[in-house]
Amino acid sequence: MKKFIQISVGFLSVVGIVAVLVHLFQVTPPKGMAIPPGPEWFSEQLPRYKEHPILEHVHILLGGFFILAALVQFQPSVRARYIRIHRILGRLVVIAALLMGASGFMLGMLIPFGGFPERIVVAAGAGLFLYSLLRAFYHVRRKQIPQHREWMMRCFSIGLGVAGNRVLDGLLYPLQLVPDRDLFWITLLLAWVICLSATEVWIRKTRPQFRPGF
Ligand code: HEM
Numbered sequence: 001m002k003k004f005i006q007i008s009v010g011f012l013s014v015v016g017i018v019a020v021l022v023h024l025f026q027v028t029p030p031k032g033m034a035i036p037p038g039p040e041w042f043s044e045q046l047p048r049y050k051e052h053p054i055l056e057h058v059h060i061l062l063g064g065f066f067i068l069a070a071l072v073q074f075q076p077s078v079r080a081r082y083i084r085i086h087r088i089l090g091r092l093v094v095i096a097a098l099l100m101g102a103s104g105f106m107l108g109m110l111i112p113f114g115g116f117p118e119r120i121v122v123a124a125g126a127g128l129f130l131y132s133l134l135r136a137f138y139h140v141r142r143k144q145i146p147q148h149r150e151w152m153m154r155c156f157s158i159g160l161g162v163a164g165n166r167v168l169d170g171l172l173y174p175l176q177l178v179p180d181r182d183l184f185w186i187t188l189l190l191a192w193v194i195c196l197s198a199t200e201v202w203i204r205k206t207r208p209q210f211r212p213g214f
Pocket residue numbers: 016017019020022023045059060062063064066067100101104105107108109111112113114118122125126129158159160162
């Protein structure tokens with residue numbers, strides 16, 4: 001199971017970084033080519049980000065930073081040998097994740113491609129993301145390291161779920177089961193449920209028997 005988790009985390013991290021680069025460099029498909037999340041996404045949704053350039057760039061750049069920094073933070077060898085780096089980078093990750101989560105929430109409220117249902121899904125996802133982050137911070141301040149690790153894993157898995165959304169949307173898009181806008185929020189919800197469930201299984205499998213202060 002460890003190998004499966006490592007491969008999935010690596011794959012979703014690459015997808016997340018590619019999504020950031022594709023958005024930053026505004027890569028769009030040739031005219032007439034229907035690729036996910038659909039033609040309306042490229043013709044209508046992408047230009048709407050320009051109405052909120054600060055939110056757009058804060059979210060996307062810090063999202064990329066969050067993924068890369070989290071990969072370093074979860075390395076046991078880094079924590080064992082360079083605990084100072086883990087602490088300094090950890091503080092930067094908390095600040096970046098607060099801004100990234102808040103800007104993601106704002107984008108979901110202001111310009112949701114999937115309309116009202118996306119607003120609900122994003123509000124729930126952003127709430128869980130920020131709650132997990134703050135719980136992780138709360139526990140590390142009290143030196144409750146096992147709990148800190150668990151809440152950071154939940155927080156990271158919600159971040160990776162956003163990349164999972166791209167993957168699921170890409171896989172289900174050719175079936176054309178529902179309108180493109182609906183597929184967007186449905187796959188976001190599905191990706192978050194899958195990522196959080198897998199994380200819970202992994203947390204329970206690796207949880208120490210005795211956890212002081214929980
Ligand atoms: C983990 C890091 C994250 C990365 C790398 C990331 C990346 C991106 C990118 C690149 C976009 C622009 C859309 C695109 O071109 O694909 C975007 C939009 C968005 N992100 Fe994130 N994101 C992350 C985390 C989150 C989180 C935790 C939330 C939850 C609040 C969130 C909510 C949103 C929303 C609501 C949009 C607008 C979607 C729409 O167009 O309807 N993101 N994100």
